[in-house]
Amino acid sequence: MKTLNIAFRNIFRNSRRSLMTILAIGVSAVAIHLFGGYVAQVIYGMQTDFVRDNGHLHIYQKGFFDFGAGNPVAYGISRYLELIQMITHDPQLKDHVLIATPIIKLFGIAGNFQKDVSKTFFGIGYVPSEFKKMWQWNDYNMPSRASRKNRVALSDSDIEGGIIGEGMARMLLLCDQLNIKNCVDEIPEKTIAPIDETEDFNYLAEPSASNTNLEKIDQRPKLDLLAATAGGAPNIVSLYVNNAEIQAVKAMDDSYVAMNVSLAQRLLYGKGEKKTTGIIVQLKHTKDIPWVKARLKQLFAENKLDLEIKDYTQIVPMYRQTISFLFAVFSFIAAIMGMIVLFTIINTMTMNVMERVNEIGTIRALGLRRSGILWQFIAEGFVLGILGATFGSIASVIIAMGINASGISYIPPNYVDPVPLTIVIFQNPFLMPVCWTIFVLLSVGSSIFPARKAGKMVIVDALRHV
Amino acid sequence: MNKNESVVRLTNVTKTYFMGKVEVEALRGITIQIPVKRFNVIIGPSGSGKTTLLNLLGCIDFPSSGQMEVCGQEVARMNDKQASDFRAENIGFIFQNFNLVPVLSAYENVEYPLLLMKKPAAERKQLTLKMLDAVGLSKHQNHRPNELSGGQRQRVAIARALVKGPKLVLADEPTANLDSKTGKSIIDLMYAMQSENHTTFIFSSHDKQVMEYSEKVFEIRDGLLVKEKEN
Ligand SMILES: Nc1ncnc2c1ncn2[C@@H]1O[C@H](COP(=O)(O)OP(=O)(O)OP(=O)(O)O)[C@@H](O)[C@H]1O
Ligand SMILES: [Mg+2]
Numbered sequence: 001m002k003t004l005n006i007a008f009r010n011i012f013r014n015s016r017r018s019l020m021t022i023l024a025i026g027v028s029a030v031a032i033h034l035f036g037g038y039v040a041q042v043i044y045g046m047q048t049d050f051v052r053d054n055g056h057l058h059i060y061q062k063g064f065f066d067f068g069a070g071n072p073v074a075y076g077i078s079r080y081l082e083l084i085q086m087i088t089h090d091p092q093l094k095d096h097v098l099i100a101t102p103i104i105k106l107f108g109i110a111g112n113f114q115k116d117v118s119k120t121f122f123g124i125g126y127v128p129s130e131f132k133k134m135w136q137w138n139d140y141n142m143p144s145r146a147s148r149k150n151r152v153a154l155s156d157s158d159i160e161g162g163i164i165g166e167g168m169a170r171m172l173l174l175c176d177q178l179n180i181k182n183c184v185d186e187i188p189e190k191t192i193a194p195i196d197e198t199e200d201f202n203y204l205a206e207p208s209a210s211n212t213n214l215e216k217i218d219q220r221p222k223l224d225l226l227a228a229t230a231g232g233a234p235n236i237v238s239l240y241v242n243n244a245e246i247q248a249v250k251a252m253d254d255s256y257v258a259m260n261v262s263l264a265q266r267l268l269y270g271k272g273e274k275k276t277t278g279i280i281v282q283l284k285h286t287k288d289i290p291w292v293k294a295r296l297k298q299l300f301a302e303n304k305l306d307l308e309i310k311d312y313t314q315i316v317p318m319y320r321q322t323i324s325f326l327f328a329v330f331s332f333i334a335a336i337m338g339m340i341v342l343f344t345i346i347n348t349m350t351m352n353v354m355e356r357v358n359e360i361g362t363i364r365a366l367g368l369r370r371s372g373i374l375w376q377f378i379a380e381g382f383v384l385g386i387l388g389a390t391f392g393s394i395a396s397v398i399i400a401m402g403i404n405a406s407g408i409s410y411i412p413p414n415y416v417d418p419v420p421l422t423i424v425i426f427q428n429p430f431l432m433p434v435c436w437t438i439f440v441l442l443s444v445g446s447s448i449f450p451a452r453k454a455g456k457m458v459i460v461d462a463l464r465h466v
Numbered sequence: 467m468n469k470n471e472s473v474v475r476l477t478n479v480t481k482t483y484f485m486g487k488v489e490v491e492a493l494r495g496i497t498i499q500i501p502v503k504r505f506n507v508i509i510g511p512s513g514s515g516k517t518t519l520l521n522l523l524g525c526i527d528f529p530s531s532g533q534m535e536v537c538g539q540e541v542a543r544m545n546d547k548q549a550s551d552f553r554a555e556n557i558g559f560i561f562q563n564f565n566l567v568p569v570l571s572a573y574e575n576v577e578y579p580l581l582l583m584k585k586p587a588a589e590r591k592q593l594t595l596k597m598l599d600a601v602g603l604s605k606h607q608n609h610r611p612n613e614l615s616g617g618q619r620q621r622v623a624i625a626r627a628l629v630k631g632p633k634l635v636l637a638d639e640p641t642a643n644l645d646s647k648t649g650k651s652i653i654d655l656m657y658a659m660q661s662e663n664h665t666t667f668i669f670s671s672h673d674k675q676v677m678e679y680s681e682k683v684f685e686i687r688d689g690l691l692v693k694e695k696e697n
Pocket of ligand 1: 460461483484485490491492510511512513514515516517518519
């Protein structure tokens, strides 16, 4: 195409100005790509972390999600192992579901009676080996984080082992025993008389298998957990703290107790039927959520199960909020960058037109129609846009690679440990092509105004112009 | 068409420019018939209206009143698109300042009018090369205008004006920006091209040399035709 060819040459005619324009477009593209790549990384990173810890879907007894926190026992799912079997062996689901595993959420009072302190706790009980498998999920190839790799898990066989939040440990005066950094046990001044040794919770405990065994001497700090059982009576179990693990949200950190699902069941259900309050389902791919959900609903309906399903965005509202926040910031940046491109192109193209008034008059005299002039200048905007957007794309990839290689890390909101600052522009495969297209369209769009001005010139005036 | 036919017929043509509130009557009622296939010259002092007249003839400007027929067509009331196509088809321009397209080579400048006429590539190539040869610039066909001398540029411009075989070639003071020796060679060339291509040429000039060549001279003064003489 001759028009494009001429446009190219005209762009190189005033190479300094064109270069500045291309640079302006390029820099805007870089800003959008880098920020977009960062946002994508944050969102996918958050999703990955969440899916590793909590799976994609949670299945509850109907009502648990809204009311269960007040009375978890009332919403137990009975015969949950059969349910898990049903999910993992369903011919339609089994290729998409990685793990389906019980989770128990409960609360109560944890006491460290050696130190005469106690505190309310919020506990989760899970199957450690399955959670360890869940931690492997990495559908988006996120860079691994040291703190995650070194994470200590509970073990299936150590039924009484547990992990507590650092805040919890501090309040239960376990800092020294658990070797927690920056934490010293502060013995509070006693205002009430110490509880008599014989008055601890132990007499409430229902005798259970391990309790009847010969008590092995455990070096780990022991907590007594007190909660209400299904029957309404208080129950108590002992938990041996492996270690403390800081939780991102302080309120959580101050009351977090993770334990083996069997211990949680022993506490909640005593000798009764062992239920669970929820089932976590982790999928191979996040995008399968809608139809896995649909299939599960169908299964539940067929089997007359009164269960509800929540996906991860419902369980963690912050996930959606973060996305909309980041999206707002991204749109703002994109709008500003778009304006910069708009004004740069209008300016450059106006100068190009003003510089070539005589030439416009000449080729009009030779018989080029107004539309021909219009297209000629729009073609120039188009070429500028293509060069700028392409330059910006290449520069973005190079800069992103540089940043990713530099190993910079930072702590995102609600995180406890640094995350490497990575920008993966290709995380969202549409980001780059969409940006590129928008920049080209924007360049074309902003050259229309100067191009129309050129097209409307009066030929004789243009020819008289010097 | 025989030699006595006219390529241009103007009847009572006026052109008034408005500069703010000031009216400038550049042409004040010109009636003129310009014969076909000849070397015609319009002379007159500066500001007399030569350029204005040529602009009207070239359909890049339109009269304020009067009738105008160029190449057998009523042109006074053409719209922009029609006028553009008319020019592309019928009119060749040679400018005082050469007005080549700077980003195009000599070859491409000459080829340009053929592109506007949407001629096929093979024909374009053949005509362009022939024309470059005729103006003696075959060796310079890949040079850009800024790599050519003034005389060479005007040769390219002549080739560009003639390449499509227009019915009418308009040249507004084509030698004014050239030294007299180069100017003479340009006029020689145009004269040769005119007789070879049987095209009608209309010049405007102050130049005595041009008048020597011309077959017909029109003299205008203050926007009026004052003299018409056959050489
Ligand atoms: N676009 C215009 N706007 C206003 N006045 C104009 C315009 N074009 C020409 N004129 C005026 O019209 C008159 C004739 O101008 P024109 O350019 O036709 O003269 P000319 O004979 O070509 O002169 P020269 O020999 O100097 O080129 C002059 O007074 C000029 O100032
Ligand atoms: Mg003039």
